[in-house]
Amino acid sequence: MIQRANVEQMKSSELLRLARVLKLPILDRKIARESLVDKIMVEIEARNKREFIEMKLNSPAIKIENLIKRFGKKVAVWGLNLKVNPGEIVGLVGPNGAGKTTTLRILTGIIKPTSGSVEVDGYDMLDNPIPAKSAIGYIPEKPTCYPSLTVREYVTFMARIYEVPNEIALVRMRQFVDMFQLDEYLDSYIGTLSKGNLQRALLVGIFVRDPPYVLALDEPIYGLDPRGAWNLKAYLRQLRDEGSAILISTHILEVASDLCDRFVIMNEGSVVGRGTLEELLASQKEARSLEEVFLSLTGGIPE
Amino acid sequence: MKPSTFRIIRNEIQMLYNQFKQAITIPSMLLFYGVTLIGVFFVSLVVSSLLSFAPIISQLGTLLETTIDRGMFFGAFAILSASSVITGYFGLGPAAIITSEDENLLLPAPVKPYQIFLGRYTRRIVRKMAFTILGILAIFPLLLSANILFFSIIFILFCMIIFFETNYFLGAMSSYIRLYVGQRYKSPLRYIVVILIGLVMLIPAIPSFTSTFTVAYVFPSNAFALVITEMTGVFALDVPFLLGAGLQLMMYIICLLLTASITGYDYYEVFSASKGSEEIEGRFSKVIRGNIDFSNSRFNDPTVWIMLKDFWSRLRSPFQIWKYIYAVVGMIFVLYLNLFHPVWFRPLVVPPDLAFAVVPAFVLMLILLVQMSSLTSMLSFVDEKDNVYLLKASPFKSKDIVLAKFLLSFMEVGIAAIPACGFLIYIMRVEGYLALITLAAPLVILFTATGVAVGAYVPVMTNDPKTLPVPLAFSYPIINLSLGTAMVLVVAVFADSLLVLIALPVYVLGLTLFFLASAVRALNSYK
Numbered sequence: 001m002i003q004r005a006n007v008e009q010m011k012s013s014e015l016l017r018l019a020r021v022l023k024l025p026i027l028d029r030k031i032a033r034e035s036l037v038d039k040i041m042v043e044i045e046a047r048n049k050r051e052f053i054e055m056k057l058n059s060p061a062i063k064i065e066n067l068i069k070r071f072g073k074k075v076a077v078w079g080l081n082l083k084v085n086p087g088e089i090v091g092l093v094g095p096n097g098a099g100k101t102t103t104l105r106i107l108t109g110i111i112k113p114t115s116g117s118v119e120v121d122g123y124d125m126l127d128n129p130i131p132a133k134s135a136i137g138y139i140p141e142k143p144t145c146y147p148s149l150t151v152r153e154y155v156t157f158m159a160r161i162y163e164v165p166n167e168i169a170l171v172r173m174r175q176f177v178d179m180f181q182l183d184e185y186l187d188s189y190i191g192t193l194s195k196g197n198l199q200r201a202l203l204v205g206i207f208v209r210d211p212p213y214v215l216a217l218d219e220p221i222y223g224l225d226p227r228g229a230w231n232l233k234a235y236l237r238q239l240r241d242e243g244s245a246i247l248i249s250t251h252i253l254e255v256a257s258d259l260c261d262r263f264v265i266m267n268e269g270s271v272v273g274r275g276t277l278e279e280l281l282a283s284q285k286e287a288r289s290l291e292e293v294f295l296s297l298t299g300g301i302p303e
Numbered sequence: 304m305k306p307s308t309f310r311i312i313r314n315e316i317q318m319l320y321n322q323f324k325q326a327i328t329i330p331s332m333l334l335f336y337g338v339t340l341i342g343v344f345f346v347s348l349v350v351s352s353l354l355s356f357a358p359i360i361s362q363l364g365t366l367l368e369t370t371i372d373r374g375m376f377f378g379a380f381a382i383l384s385a386s387s388v389i390t391g392y393f394g395l396g397p398a399a400i401i402t403s404e405d406e407n408l409l410l411p412a413p414v415k416p417y418q419i420f421l422g423r424y425t426r427r428i429v430r431k432m433a434f435t436i437l438g439i440l441a442i443f444p445l446l447l448s449a450n451i452l453f454f455s456i457i458f459i460l461f462c463m464i465i466f467f468e469t470n471y472f473l474g475a476m477s478s479y480i481r482l483y484v485g486q487r488y489k490s491p492l493r494y495i496v497v498i499l500i501g502l503v504m505l506i507p508a509i510p511s512f513t514s515t516f517t518v519a520y521v522f523p524s525n526a527f528a529l530v531i532t533e534m535t536g537v538f539a540l541d542v543p544f545l546l547g548a549g550l551q552l553m554m555y556i557i558c559l560l561l562t563a564s565i566t567g568y569d570y571y572e573v574f575s576a577s578k579g580s581e582e583i584e585g586r587f588s589k590v591i592r593g594n595i596d597f598s599n600s601r602f603n604d605p606t607v608w609i610m611l612k613d614f615w616s617r618l619r620s621p622f623q624i625w626k627y628i629y630a631v632v633g634m635i636f637v638l639y640l641n642l643f644h645p646v647w648f649r650p651l652v653v654p655p656d657l658a659f660a661v662v663p664a665f666v667l668m669l670i671l672l673v674q675m676s677s678l679t680s681m682l683s684f685v686d687e688k689d690n691v692y693l694l695k696a697s698p699f700k701s702k703d704i705v706l707a708k709f710l711l712s713f714m715e716v717g718i719a720a721i722p723a724c725g726f727l728i729y730i731m732r733v734e735g736y737l738a739l740i741t742l743a744a745p746l747v748i749l750f751t752a753t754g755v756a757v758g759a760y761v762p763v764m765t766n767d768p769k770t771l772p773v774p775l776a777f778s779y780p781i782i783n784l785s786l787g788t789a790m791v792l793v794v795a796v797f798a799d800s801l802l803v804l805i806a807l808p809v810y811v812l813g814l815t816l817f818f819l820a821s822a823v824r825a826l827n828s829y830k
Contacts, residue, residue: 163307
């Protein structure tokens with residue numbers, strides 16, 4: 001839903017574009033910014049009254065049952081069961097090669113499981129991939145994007161793919177471009193961006209849709225500077241509170257313990273521990289932090 | 304068509320347009336595009352002034368009709384379709400169009416696989432058309448000299464593109480058959496299917512199907528052959544050539560739609576599997592290579608060490624070993640041809656009317672063959688991928704790195720060029736070939752140096768060092784063709800004087816040093 005504060009953030013040229021998208025009759029040669037914002041908000045509120053439907057995710061938003069994935073003879077994931085409910089951030093942690101990225105790739109429908117089922121927002125990823133994929137947002141481990149598109153073109157493209165109405169896409173693009181300090185790169189080609197800025201562009205591409213979201217984030221803090229990381233963490237908490245379901249795969253235990261409500265610890269394709277931080281600490285008597293729980297479950301705490 | 308297919312196509316066209324915009328606004332890109340176009344124009348101008356093509360073209364029909372029969376002519380096109388089907392069977396099919404960017408953006412998005420395919424395919428065809436138009440403009444002098452009607456050549460090229468694109472779809476469908484059969488049967492006997500579908504492509508070319516206008520002409524190879532025969536009058540049936548073009552177009556559309564409809568989620572898996580195995584060492588090369596570990600080398604010289612690293616790491620790639628096998632088998636074969644002159648493979652008999660064109664054709668072929676062999680040198684830096692920055696940051700001098708790349712590439716280009724040159728000597732036994740073939744060595748030296756320089760410039764022009772920019776890739780053969788033509792000109796001018804012994808080395812070594820110095824300069828300017 002579009003808020004007045006978000007519209008006020010927009011630049012004058014963007015406001016005019018928004019007015020055109022909303023088909024507002026502007027007959028004056030000059031118009032005061034405040035008056036234009038008023039007109040836009042009147043139109044948006046009228047539309048909201050007519051068209052607004054409160055979106056809610058099904059519970060559980062992510063449901064993985066008996067997931068097995070083999071690559072030839074190698075077992076990447078073995079018997080994984082996982083649920084993420086709306087209003088929850090779950091951390092998928094584990095050492096390199098534990099099967100976290102494979103799990104997220106199956107969850108997002110990039111690859112198929114060898115056996116088991118994956119549901120996103122109540123839709124089975126194999127039987128009903130389009131509604132399941134419409135519900136999920138994915139940030140890959142290694143951020144990549146079309147180098148010949150500008151950031152603005154990319155975000156607009158993502159909005160079109162996910163069928164976000166133009167007016168919402170325009171307002172939300174400005175909101176998140178400001179949040180992730182991407183304004184100066186908005187018309188730069190993605191191929192020229194640094195890794196951190198590319199990660200921010202991908203995040204804007206996801207958040208251009210209306211919440212609530214089902215998010216599968218693989219190392220989302222990767223490449224972000226402290227301010228960007230702080231903004232993202234704060235926004236993820238806000239999303240959780242508003243009813244989004246978030247699954248984060250990360251190596252950075254500091255981020256995981258700071259952000260996640262529950263943890264699933266994987267090692268060599270299998271789940272070796274799960275629960276809240278308190279539950280995990282209770283299960284591992286010698287551990288005093290998530291880091292020590294992790295080490296104790298994945299090979300022992302070094303002397 | 305669902306609206307999102309249009310959106311994806313629009314995005315692909317936008318990316319193409321942006322690439323074009325970038326190319327014309329970045330001076331170095333514009334320079335290389337300019338070099339390519341002007342180079343092709345120049346080479347075609349030189350070639351057309353050296354030879355008058357009109358007599359060759361006018362006699363080509365008679366030559367074709369006396370040398371081969373109608374069945375062979377149709378068979379040649381059928382073999383092209385059959386080879387597309389066979390290579391397609393073992394290829395990735397529609398998964399080949401998926402990129403790493405798609406994997407992260409479109410594969411998890413609510414987009415159907417056929418939509419991604421159609422979007423990417425539209426881009427491919429628009430791009431191909433643009434390059435074809437530019438190519439035609441660049442070879443305009445050649446077309447003019449050959450007295451070929453401009454629109455006829457455009458039409459033939461259009462039909463050729465349709466034919467190759469239809470073959471591409473046939474290959475994609477063949478890969479689907481493999482996928483389908485592989486999911487149901489595990490016996491190695493399932494590969495018999497590839498022989499069967501190969502035969503299906505060949506059977507319609509049998510003379511009993513093509514001697515009159517039959518239903519067999521719906522096959523793309525026959526339809527394309529019909530267009531050529533009816534347009535040129537060679538082996539003509541007196542059927543309107545537009546009928547052939549219509550059949551080609553119909554089959555193209557059917558094959559396009561069939562390929563789109565078989566492009567399913569299974570291909571995401573195929574792409575993912577191919578991505579995982581692209582770096583894996585070929586089984587055969589592992590057997591040949593054995594347990595050699597180049598890190599145990601006793602050499603401490605940076606140049607030698609980089610050469611060893613490149614040699615062994617390239618040998619671990621699945622196809623590199625086949626290059627060496629080709630070199631050995633090819634050398635033995637051309638030795639056999641030149642020593643024993645087998646009756647089953649006779650050299651080309653050139654009609655007396657065309658004798659004047661044989662020596663220039665020999666030299667042109669020599670330049671082209673060396674050029675084709677020298678492509679490896681262009682990849683010497685590109686194959687490093689992102690490691691090129693590690694190499695640059697390593698405690699080696701830039702000139703040692705460039706020298707190492709040049710020397711190893713020289714060895715590789717040399718072994719690839721020897722069988723090709725031996726074959727050329729045999730097939731076009733022209734007078735004075737022994738003197739002419741000595742030009743191969745300077746050409747190899749020069750083309751290797753240009754290849755190394757062009758490869759070294761990739762990270763200067765783009766921040767994706769593993770992808771060769773289009774203008775660089777296209778300008779490389781053009782630069783070489785121009786340098787090769789100029790070298791032949793130098794030799795021709797000084798041929799009657801001893802000065803040739805000075806002029807040729809000065810030309811070759813001077814330019815080689817210039818290109819190697821350019822490579823060092825490029826390496827020093829990486830961001």
